[in-house]
Amino acid sequence: MARPVPVHGSTPIDPQALPLLAPRAIPRDQHTISRRDISPNALRVLYRLREAGFGAYLVGGAVRDLLLELHPKDFDVATDATPEQVRQLFRNCRLIGRRFRLAHVVYGREIIEVATFRANSDDGSGDRELEDGRLVRDNVYGSIEDDAVRRDFTCNALYYAIEDFSVRDYVGGFEDVQARTMRLIGDPETRYREDPVRMLRAVRLAAKLDFSIEPATAAPIPVLAPLLGEAAPARLFEEMLKMFLAGHAVPSFEGLERHGLLATLLPDTAAALRSNRSGALRRMLLQGLAQTDARVAADEPVSPAFLFALLLWPAYCRTLAGLQAQGMPVEEAQRRAVDRVTLHQVQTIALPKRFSLPMQEIWLLQSRFSSRQRKRVFRLLAHPRFRAAYDFLVLRLVASDAHAADVEFWTQAQASSGDALSASLEAASAAGTDEDAEPAARRRRRRRRLPAAAAE
Template sequence: MITKLLPTKKPVIRKRADHPVSRKDIDPQALRVLYRLSDAGYTAYLVGGSVRDLLMGRTPKDFDVSTDAPPNAIKKLFRNCFLVGRRFRLAHIVFGSKVIETSTFRRQPRENGDTKGGDDLYQREDNDFGTPAEDAQRRDFTVNGLFYDIKTFSIIDYVGGLKDLDSKTLRSIGDPNVRFREDPVRMMRAIRFSARLGFTIERKATQAIKRHHAEISKASVPRLLEELLRLFTYSSAEPAFKQLWKFGLLDDLAPEVAVFINQSGKLKSPLWEVLRNLDATPDSQNASAGLRLATLCYPIYQAKIKEANSNATAEGTNNLELARQTLEPFVKRLRIPKATFFTATNLLEMQTRFDTLSDKPAARRDRFARHTHFPEAFILWSITAHTSPEQIAVWTEVAARVKPAIHPNEAEADASENAWRVATGAAPLEPRHGFDGRRRRRPRHAARRRPDSTRETGRKETTQTP
């Protein structure tokens, strides 16, 4: 079963004099794409979140274009065009480091009778070309279904997005019970847009999320990880994860975090303060995936440290191993990349050193600050530690003065590598050579000594026969 298209209504057109969108606010490369398509005789619109943000007076992060030109025709118009994607055949028009994503107008796929009893609505193909009205109907939310016409400079609205934009309402296009099952990631997108824009999700959509949140397991794991990390953007991590927890999606994506929230006070859980502090950090927008993951897991990691310290033997607690144990379930479930796993484990393990080294000689603090992960470790410590202004001043001075340079040592890298491999089901590393576990290398100029008779000439002597 595929969603039936809603009856096509006459669009609402808001002329240039009635809206604030100006060409000077649109990326110049996006304008080049729009004008070249238009000059070639095609219809070309600026679409999606960029139109929404421009109408709200925000600066869009990306500018997307939709047109009635088929992908191959777009490629012929632009030498810097690359066609990508299987499910969505898109044209990426590359200008240096910038990409203008250009798509052909699409419609909902026709019914094919392949689903069993209408239970599985997940869309696996979406390459049926359509009209602008049909393209607007297949988008996720009304505020994302607005078009900007480069010919008339007007806003075209087929789905009621202008009205919802004025009332700050996030409304699904079509029945949310169907649309969220067609693409479960839309549930996460609804939460992200609501948290970022300050919009209220319509009641039908919230009920649909609570009813169908388990469908999220049908989405591809890379998309889930990408959307989970996007919840940290635009200083909206706290409201986003609160909604994720309230609607039940956190139980499916990160049950360890959901359990911790429920056991640590629910709305009074310490996780909310950590996320709130991260949102208030000026550099949070540029935080790495490792820092975002470490921030989400930090309260769980601290709980593990307290439990381990209460049961610690004379050998003490291995904080790095506890960090790996905290993150391993995420690696298994969300296939966390190796580099992200390494960064997050180091950031968590480094937290205790800030307190222990505060009153140590400056040389030891400087050595610690040269660690390659120190800048983000300092951010994590500053948003999680309840410490004195004097300590913060000490480490702020160190962070401003010392440039990071040192990478984790080989033993730590190997241990983290093996932890990641075990979590992903891969074979562990072979042990390094040498009695102390380190790989031994031959000296740079070492070579097998040749016999004295050949050392001078470099050639092997031949035996003369009489």
């Protein structure tokens, strides 16, 4: 008799209470997975485990992606061998993890992650710990049916068997992949409370795979969104990188907005976007994310510092405008806004200084693009963050054409030789068009006005 597994709906994950559902094996002629598309190292792990008498299956995202005819980056294996038994089979294996004890089999730069089937209930013989309903350690081992039930989404609970090349389905995940549907296994509210980051995973995977989130899975997200504030800031930072630097940043951002998660993750940005009636800041942000996706697609480098400069720019603009409205001088207001936005954000998402400091430089350099004084121009061109700041300036044209003259000048400045640029600046200064040569009184009047960044 098959072990009890969940059917679609809102039934909590209780192995003793769930209705029976016979395991299903989808034969090779009814799916698209071929061993040619599987990492040779993953196949080595699978075959060695099988030869040693253990059950071993390719599992999770790799199976899902192969069914969608995508190319997985990672290949994970699930087995009934314990981590210690896996280590005995592979000299190139190391054990990691406290919350989930895992085996990593290392082949050069590729790591095949091997996880032991985990059970849903603890008879006291395993190692499971919950804190306030959250699973902080889960090393209770069980069967493949148990393992399928405890996974998050049905599309991630599929197993590829090398002995007959079938796909094993215990929760209806095969049909959900065909229908491009994200569906939680078990009661959605219970699963989100168990691990609030699952709400982000639902949005991220839906964006990545072009899936829809099943209504019962989506419904609790706006209500439970504040629970993300209790997640580890370092973990949220890693989730943000996965969400925005993997080629699907635009649909991810739109998903965060649609499901009520943006205000928890980026509260100052969400507030700034709501107050920006023209929508200019949102247009700029989405254009920047689209360019990030294009760079990923072209296999070009992307920067977390530039990403967060973009994501938090609306918050910076709003904070800067507020400080200047209080009569604070421009330069002091800029420094205060930079510090305030950064300090507030790191309470939720742990932004390392190696990214937050360049982010701040990108912001502060924006006000220096209006200068045409020779020394300042050459100093800015030599600044290590110039190119990122210039790219950001160009992006700001989406929000306001007030920067068009600056973009044109700095575009030409980069294309000019040093001598030609110097001569051009000296000629402009002699003609009285050097903005930095204006009378002090006029400069002071300009300082009291809001800069374009704050008005966007």
